[in-house]
Amino acid sequence: MLFLLIPFVLSFLISFTDLRLGTPYPIRFVGLGQYSRLAVDQGVLRALRNNLLFGLFVPPIQTGLALTLACLVNRPGWRLAVPLRALFFLPVLFPMSLVAVIWRYLYAPGPLGPFNWLLGMLTFGMWQPHDFLHEPRWALPALALLSVWQGVGLQMVLLLGGLQQVPVDLYEAAAMDGAGPWLCFRRITLPMLRNTLVFTTLMTTILAFRLFDQVQILTQGGPADCTTTLMYELFRSAFERQQMGRACALTVLLVGIVIGLAALQRLAVREQQL
């Protein structure tokens, strides 16, 4: 824990200075100067926008998919239930770095790139091939897709755990009253899963603001800052430009956002227990 708190307090303090490594100038206290500079920095604003887009789209899609998968494989006695469950969990065992490398291959440009080829097949040749990782419109969604692919398995397992704790007699009682499967899902499954859903969705949202590995490996923030993120900007200011003051101010911003989301999570989960 000290490894978290002390560095964080240090960065908090450094964020009020203009510390740059490798320059002979003495450190100056700049107050909120770093922060006001961040507020007009194109790179940071881009990063914030990308994180927000990621956090807005990925968690709902991933949670929806995870819930679908969990419901599909939650069939005790079905022969394929266990193998399928294992299969959907598989990518969780893949380090994100490996996932990124595999998907760079899948996203290869031209009609022979596997992903372009698959889309061409599915649309009977209507699909125009794209260079997913290098076109501004496609780069961020491309990163989102591979993140969902890797993350959905863990979320599915967490939701399965929740599903299996729903008492079976609730469904039996509902069936006796003549409720169909859709009504059961809406009136029993969803309310009973509420806490798990809130927890996993916000967990994914927090991860969206910590996005780094995929960006560093696949796009380096490009094209034209379309996939840069707060973490990536932080990495760049600290290790490429040696601007520690700026990096620390970004740290504080990132922690502020994550703490806000985490607080929201605690609030939302607790609410129902009352």
Add this chain to the structure above:
Amino acid sequence: MRGTLAVGLACLYSWPIAMMAAGSLRDGGWRNYAAVLSRVDFCSLFLNSLCISAVVVVLGSLINSMAGYTLARASFRGRGLLLSLVLLCMMIPFEAVAVPLFYTASRIGLRDTLVVQTVPFLANAFSIYLFYTFYLNFPRELEEAARLDGAETWQIYLRVALPGSAPVLASNGIITLLASWNSYLWPLLVTSTARVRPLSLAIAIFHSAPPLDWAQIFAFGVLMVSPTLLLFLLLQRHIQPNALSSGIK
């Protein structure tokens, strides 16, 4: 109908994995694997990953369960403050402190070692909290019986509390293992030689180093996931979905 949909999704879902497995055998077959093993010291990379993850999981479980147990059972001044510090630390993402931590590590000469890849991850607020909430609901009767038999506190912890927390040990262990095995940012910052590099970083470096040979890259990928896959298949019967979700209740 439900079954067809599930199988269809599974096919789409396993497509990237199938691509990797098939790609690793293209033009050259098993020779791709031999080429990978001659280009990198796979064994040492694997051992690095294994050492780091094993230390983080084993020592971490011990330290965090002790901390959680103490917070749940002992009464001392500052307990409330300590507990709120744990809650606060749970919210600070590791990424946020990576930069200052990196400079601390270089200052004390720990760059490019295995030690620096484990120590920052041993004590973990999330794990402490998991153990803390578990021990709050852990029946005191067992511990009191042990105390009547003359056991010291540390004996009670080792003989009663630690074995009793098997479900949390399992779920916390899996989560920690995955996080440690898959870590990328921290090794990227602190390692500079292949001697101490973990697999998760090595694959990214291998793939960006010329010549770009996808068959070899995929062979590397298959090699690196097979140990985890094997472990998962062996343990699969024992991993209940509830084990993972019990922690978040």
